Amino acid sequence: DAKTTQPNSMESNEEEPVHLPCNHSTISGTDYIHWYRQLPSQGPEYVIHGLTSNVNNRMASLAIAEDRKSSTLILHRATLRDAAVYYCILCYYNQGGKLIFGQGTELSVKP
Amino acid sequence: DAGVIQSPRHEVTEMGQEVTLRCKPISGHNSLFWYRQTMMRGLELLIYFNNNVPIDDSGMPEDRFSAKMPNASFSTLKIQPSEPRDSAVYFCASTIITGTNTEAFFGQGTRLTVV
Numbered sequence: 001d002a003k004t005t006q007p008n009s010m011e012s013n014e015e016e017p018v019h020l021p022c023n024h025s026t027i028s029g030t031d032y033i034h035w036y037r038q039l040p041s042q043g044p045e046y047v048i049h050g051l052t053s054n055v056n057n058r059m060a061s062l063a064i065a066e067d068r069k070s071s072t073l074i075l076h077r078a079t080l081r082d083a084a085v086y087y088c089i090l091c092y093y094n095q096g097g098k099l100i101f102g103q104g105t106e107l108s109v110k111p
Numbered sequence: 112d113a114g115v116i117q118s119p120r121h122e123v124t125e126m127g128q129e130v131t132l133r134c135k136p137i138s139g140h141n142s143l144f145w146y147r148q149t150m151m152r153g154l155e156l157l158i159y160f161n162n163n164v165p166i167d168d169s170g171m172p173e174d175r176f177s178a179k180m181p182n183a184s185f186s187t188l189k190i191q192p193s194e195p196r197d198s199a200v201y202f203c204a205s206t207i208i209t210g211t212n213t214e215a216f217f218g219q220g221t222r223l224t225v226v
Contacts, residue, residue, distance in 0.1 A: 034214075043202050043217030044154070045117075087154075096142050096161040097208050099215060101154035 004088045009106045012078045018071040020105055022088030027068050032091040034099065035062065035073045037084040044087065044101075047073065083109045117203050117218035124225055130190040132221045135184060136205030144215065145178055145188050146202040154202070160186065161208065193225045 005023040012018040024033065035047040048055055048062045050071070053061040061074040075082055087104040091097060124130050137142050144159040147154040158168040160180045168178070175194070180186040190197055200222050206215040 036215075043220050045217065046214035049214070096159055096166050097206050097213075097215070097223070098156060098159050098167065099204075100142065100156060101146075103153055 004090060004102050006086075006088055006105045008103065009069075011013070011108050011110065012075075012082075014080060014109055014111050015077050018078045018082070018107065019074040020075075020086050020088075020107065021070065023070045024088070024090055025069045026089055032070075033062070033064060033071050034089045034091045035060070036087045036089060037073075037082075037097070037099075038087070038104070039084045047086070049091065061065070074100060078107075078109045080109050080111065083107060115203055115216050115218035116203050117201075117221050119221060121202065121222045122224070124171070124193055124223070126194055126225055127192045128225075129189065130193045130197075130223060130225075131204075132188040132201050132223070134188070134203030134218060135185045136186070137216055138184065140205035140207045140216075142206050142208050142215075143180060143186050144153070144204040144205065144206075145186070147199045147218075148202060148215075149199045157188070190223075195222075195225045198223055198225050 008051045032049050032051050034049040036044040037047050038044045043082050048057050048061045050058050063072045085104040085106050087101050118133045142161050146154050148154045151211040158171045158177045158178045178188045200220045202217050202220045204215045204217040
């Protein structure tokens with residue numbers, strides 16, 4: 001299974017943009033890049049996913065490098081409610097869509 | 112839809128006892144996953160089902176763990192006998208596998224404590 005590498009922790013100030021990096025140098029051509037986050041005492045929740053092109057939704061933006069070996073999750077204006085562990089995951093759709101979680105990045109947001 | 116429903120939310124049991132965790136996936140979803148989360152090991156995939164059939168159980172730690180999915184709306188994860196090192200939060204997730212990529216939905220988890 002291809003792995004992802006993320007910083008263990010990051011800090012942000014409230015209402016400022018946050019860029020969460022992820023390296024996935026062994027990604028294969030059919031792997032989708034997913035981002036999930038886990039708020040304290042909750043199950044993980046989906047944030048965004050993409051294959052090759054940059055993606056936007058109401059929660060965040062996903063910027064994918066041209067060679068697909070890295071990606072960046074962008075929170076445009078961090079709020080205190082965005083404090084969570086963010087996971088970058090490669091999704092294997094030829095294996096039933098299973099998600100293999102790494103250690104993730106713990107994001108703290110300061111008021 | 113109420114989302115993925117897990118029960119119980121909390122379970123405290125004595126070492127050696129049988130424990131059964133339950134999961135109701137979102138209606139219409141065709142894949143179901145069981146995860147375990149601990150501080151030491153993070154989120155580990157234990158097993159996943161597609162159309163009620165176990166596809167990959169390589170993450171199941173040992174024979175004390177078993178999982179079933181008798182129909183599309185119910186799954187169980189059983190530990191017999193339970194041990195203190197099984198203490199963790201167990202999550203169930205479901206998704207629908209189509210031609211395009213879609214999100215997985217997680218339940219609130221079952222916090223298991225084995226004393």
